[in-house]
Amino acid sequence: MVSKHPDTGIPNVGVYRHEVKGKDKLGCMVNPANHGAYIARRSAELGKTMEVAIFIGHHPAVVLGAMTRGDINLNELEIMGGLLGEPLEVVRGETVDLPVPAHAEVVIEGVIDPRNMVTDGPFAEYLGYYGEGNKPCYLIDVTAITMRRDAIYHDLDPAHREHVLSCVLGLESGAYDAVKRVVPTVQAVHIFPSASSFVFAGVCIRKRVPGEGVLAGMMAIGDPAIKGALVVDEDIDIFNEQEALWAAGTRVVADQDIHTMPRILGAHLDPTTYDETRLKRGPMLTKVVIDATKPVGLPFSTRITPPKDLWESMKLADYVK
Ligand SMILES: Cc1cc2nc3c(=O)[nH]c(=O)nc-3n(C[C@H](O)[C@H](O)[C@H](O)COP(=O)(O)O)c2cc1C
Incomplete structure (x- = not known):
């Protein structure tokens, strides 16, 4: 999901879960420690709504770039370009003033009023447990959905390795x-x-x-x-x-x-x-x-390590028929 900081205008990207809450309503559950939540809280302080654009289905480097951790002023769209090895092509949203990665399969645009929190879930959580189903989340009023012809929906298995x-x-x-x-x-x-x-x-x-x-x-x-x-x-x-x-x-x-x-x-x-x-x-x-580091300047037991020459001269074939 792309948003932007109300003070700096710098875009932010993160992957969040979006529970379907109605025909044109989606949840948006952002961990309070994540940058998306800092942007929502700042927008609320300023009495502003928060424009968002969710893009689904893109190059894996783009998804990995969205996971970048670092300074809030770091533009993840640029990191994506770095991982891709070429600048990421973006287009303006249809109803929101945000840069959205071009060539995505599906784009859902909308607006969050960050003063209005609801709850979502229950979901299978990434740590491998069933959640309780009452996590505070924001509510997106969907303003547009665009998609490619025969769009492919990129799904994944929650709480598993992917x-x-x-x-x-x-x-x-x-x-x-x-x-x-x-x-x-x-x-x-x-x-x-x-x-x-x-x-x-x-x-x-x-x-x-x-x-x-x-x-x-x-x-x-x-x-x-x-x-x-x-x-x-x-x-x-x-x-x-x-x-x-x-x-x-x-x-x-x-x-x-x-x-x-x-x-x-x-x-x-x-x-x-x-x-x-x-x-x-x-x-x-x-x-x-x-x-688990050893103490500095004090004796510590020596790790068993076979002499390199001997180890490399041993051939398994000489011992296994
Ligand atoms: C499949 C997937 C689902 C995720 N779901 C959420 C989520 O629901 N809420 C959340 O805050 N982070 C979620 N994350 C982790 C964030 O996307 C990640 O921590 C990201 O760096 C947050 O970006 P931000 O700090 O710019 O907000 C998810 C990550 C993946 C890969």
């Missing part, structure tokens, strides 16, 4: 940039697919100073969608979940290396979220940094 993996590129690159700003020796950031592809980031650093591990992890969990970070040294392949868990299992001193931070605005669909009273569900959750 849903959650769409977000990974944006989350990984955003978290990598955030960590790199303070720990330039970061080697890689990887969102672990097994933890619902969203919530847990592996961060690999070349640690040379005490405390760098926790600092790197804190930067990674700065993204509202990332609930936890596991920080490892450079000898660990963070893209290999078995290695990452081995590091967590063998290098973490539980009472000093697990740092929890409660009451942080996060992914409000997570089943562990809470409100100000902690008695009801709300937009906050408790985040965690697990520092």
